[in-house]
Amino acid sequence: xxxxxxIGQYYPADSVIHRLDPRVKLIGTLLFIISLFLFNHFxxxxxxxxxxxxxxxxxxxxxxxxxxxxxxxMMIFLFTLVFNLFMTPGTVLWSFGFLKITWExxxxxxxxxxxxxxxxxxxxxxxxxxxxxxxxxGLESVMGPLNKIKVPVHEIAMMMSIALRFIPILLEETDKxxxxxxxxxxxxxxxxxxxxxKSMIPLLVPLFVSAFRRANDLAMAMEARCYQGGHGxxxxxxxxxxxxxxxxxxxxxxxxxVLIGLNILL
Amino acid sequence: xxxxxxxxxxxxxxxxxxxxxxxxxxxxxKGIDFDxxxxxxxAILGHNGSGKSTLAKAINAILAPTSGSLWVxxxxxxxxxxxxxxxxxxxxxxxxPDNQIIATVVEEDVGFGPxxxxxxxxxxxxRVEESLRAVGMLExxxxxxxxxxxxxxxxxxxxxxxxxxxxxxxxxxxxxxxxPNGRKDVIHTxxxxxxxxxxxxxxxxxxxxxxxxxxxxxxxxxxxxxxxGTPREVFSKVEELKKYRLDVPQVTxxxxxxxxxxxxxxxxxxxxxELVDELSRL
Numbered sequence: 337x338x339x340x341x342x343i344g345q346y347y348p349a350d351s352v353i354h355r356l357d358p359r360v361k362l363i364g365t366l367l368f369i370i371s372l373f374l375f376n377h378f379x380x381x382x383x384x385x386x387x388x389x390x391x392x393x394x395x396x397x398x399x400x401x402x403x404x405x406x407x408x409x410m411m412i413f414l415f416t417l418v419f420n421l422f423m424t425p426g427t428v429l430w431s432f433g434f435l436k437i438t439w440e441x442x443x444x445x446x447x448x449x450x451x452x453x454x455x456x457x458x459x460x461x462x463x464x465x466x467x468x469x470x471x472x473x474g475l476e477s478v479m480g481p482l483n484k485i486k487v488p489v490h491e492i493a494m495m496m497s498i499a500l501r502f503i504p505i506l507l508e509e510t511d512k513x514x515x516x517x518x519x520x521x522x523x524x525x526x527x528x529x530x531x532x533x534k535s536m537i538p539l540l541v542p543l544f545v546s547a548f549r550r551a552n553d554l555a556m557a558m559e560a561r562c563y564q565g566g567h568g569x570x571x572x573x574x575x576x577x578x579x580x581x582x583x584x585x586x587x588x589x590x591x592x593x594v595l596i597g598l599n600i601l602l
Numbered sequence: 603x604x605x606x607x608x609x610x611x612x613x614x615x616x617x618x619x620x621x622x623x624x625x626x627x628x629x630x631x632k633g634i635d636f637d638x639x640x641x642x643x644x645a646i647l648g649h650n651g652s653g654k655s656t657l658a659k660a661i662n663a664i665l666a667p668t669s670g671s672l673w674v675x676x677x678x679x680x681x682x683x684x685x686x687x688x689x690x691x692x693x694x695x696x697x698x699p700d701n702q703i704i705a706t707v708v709e710e711d712v713g714f715g716p717x718x719x720x721x722x723x724x725x726x727x728x729r730v731e732e733s734l735r736a737v738g739m740l741e742x743x744x745x746x747x748x749x750x751x752x753x754x755x756x757x758x759x760x761x762x763x764x765x766x767x768x769x770x771x772x773x774x775x776x777x778x779x780x781x782p783n784g785r786k787d788v789i790h791t792x793x794x795x796x797x798x799x800x801x802x803x804x805x806x807x808x809x810x811x812x813x814x815x816x817x818x819x820x821x822x823x824x825x826x827x828x829x830x831g832t833p834r835e836v837f838s839k840v841e842e843l844k845k846y847r848l849d850v851p852q853v854t855x856x857x858x859x860x861x862x863x864x865x866x867x868x869x870x871x872x873x874x875x876e877l878v879d880e881l882s883r884l
Contacts, residue, residue: 468706469705469706469707469710497704497705497706498704500706501703501704501705501706501747504748505700505748550698550700550701553696553698553701553702554701554702554704556659556664556696557694557696557701557702557704558704558714559664559689560662560664560689560693560694560696561689561693561714561715561718561762561763561766562686562689562690562715562718562719562766563714563718564686564718568720569717569718569720570716570717570720570721570722570723570726571717571723572710572713572716572717572723572726572727572730573710573723574723
């Protein structure tokens with residue numbers, strides 16, 4: 337199940353988008369998400385579609401691969417659609433008991449659906465084109481100003497990168513414990529939801545114990561290698577803006593300009 | 603010059619009950635004295651609970667001595683201002699290879715130490731390349747550590763320490779979780795580093811075969827140093843080693859048994875070749 341989630345995965349390819357500075361991609365994604373809620377007319381969707389699919393094309397990530405990421409959020413997606421479809425007041429087209437579909441409901445449901453889809457496509461495109469390490473570096477740098485209000489930005493970024501490193505190790509460990517418990521008669525496969533959830537306890541307890549032991553070891557190893565927080569640290573891969581990064585900021589500005597312009601004109 | 607020097611070194615683990623009163627005191631190291639010369643390959647042997655891992659942590663200043671003193675490169679390990687100098691001078695490799703690799707790419711992990719001590723970016727890259735080459739892992743620089751074998755991971759961990767240019771590396775049972783091949787690789791790497799780069803090596807282990815190449819062997823039992831000398835000197839006292847629940851290398855054991863049953867061969871045979879020579883002389 338865990339392997340099906342494509343959100344947050346990196347897709348290695350050689351494209352301009354991959355080479356962009358992670359900060360550009362972070363800011364760009366944020367702006368794109370905000371932009372999706374700036375308009376409420378047909379032409380806005382056309383512009384956003386051209387922009388998004390243009391970037392997907394340049395990124396060289398196969399479209400099919402990106403769409404797979406939508407599967408894991410299907411429930412939220414359907415829920416929003418149904419909710420909007422039935423709950424919007426307006427001209428009634430069809431009704432059955434307390435259920436009624438309105439013309440406005442259809443319109444909002446479709447637009448909301450597109451918005452949600454684009455939102456997920458846009459943000460997963462960022463993770464597809466940025467390595468986890470790059471992403472945490474970018475995040476650390478973008479959130480840098482928060483350091484002034486005592487937000488431990490470096491520590492958060494370090495925690496994220498360590499978490500990424502240990503996900504496969506802990507998955508492997510879960511698998512091992514599961515097999516060990518199965519060998520001694522534990523049953524993870526059958527039974528209802530409650531029974532299955534209960535059978536997870538003998539799996540989670542040893543996993544937690546081992547995770548804490550690993551954390552202790554890792555902390556010691558980091559200290560032994562002179563880790564003392566973000567202060568006085570140099571970077572192996574310092575972030576630098578290149579021409580392509582400034583250019584991307586330009587493209588973003590044009591996109592936002594067109595959207596806002598359309599909003600005023602229409 | 604001595605790179606590590608201990609005098610009357612004592613370390614106690616204090617267990618406290620819920621009120622914070624002392625429940626029991628476990629003396630892990632009981633007033634030991636020793637010194638290690640620069641460039642030496644020293645092996646520390648001992649059974650479980652002999653205090654050898656505690657000693658390793660004390661050298662890296664992860665644990666401060668309860669009493670007595672320990673100097674690393676002339677810095678007192680009790681001096682908190684010199685903590686980072688000590689850790690840079692005496693790097694440490696731990697037992698579990700998975701739990702000491704921080705980054706998701708080999709070369710970034712090797713760069714972690716130099717990043718922490720504020721080395722300029724350009725030099726970090728030079729050091730990373732140099733240390734990966736020194737442990738023979740240069741071709742894996744772009745790989746993910748998760749895809750490496752245990753021995754390879756341990757060599758990456760050693761490279762991570764080498765990149766900090768330490769004068770001494772303390773290895774706390776680095777081969778305990780490895781298969782025989784990985785074990786051989788790691789020991790070979792350590793021996794090479796000692797010879798070529800003149801790094802002082804402090805190898806803590808309970809595998810006798812790994813000790814043969816050392817310049818000096820220290821045997822610990824219940825927090826005390828009970829034997830000290832060259833591998834040949836130590837391994838010629840088979841009876842005494844058995845008292846500390848330690849084995850001798852197979853060949854040494856065989857030679858010892860042969861001698862006991864009346865065949866005149868000298869004590870302290872360490873390799874198969876030596877035994878063959880001695881036997882053919884008869």
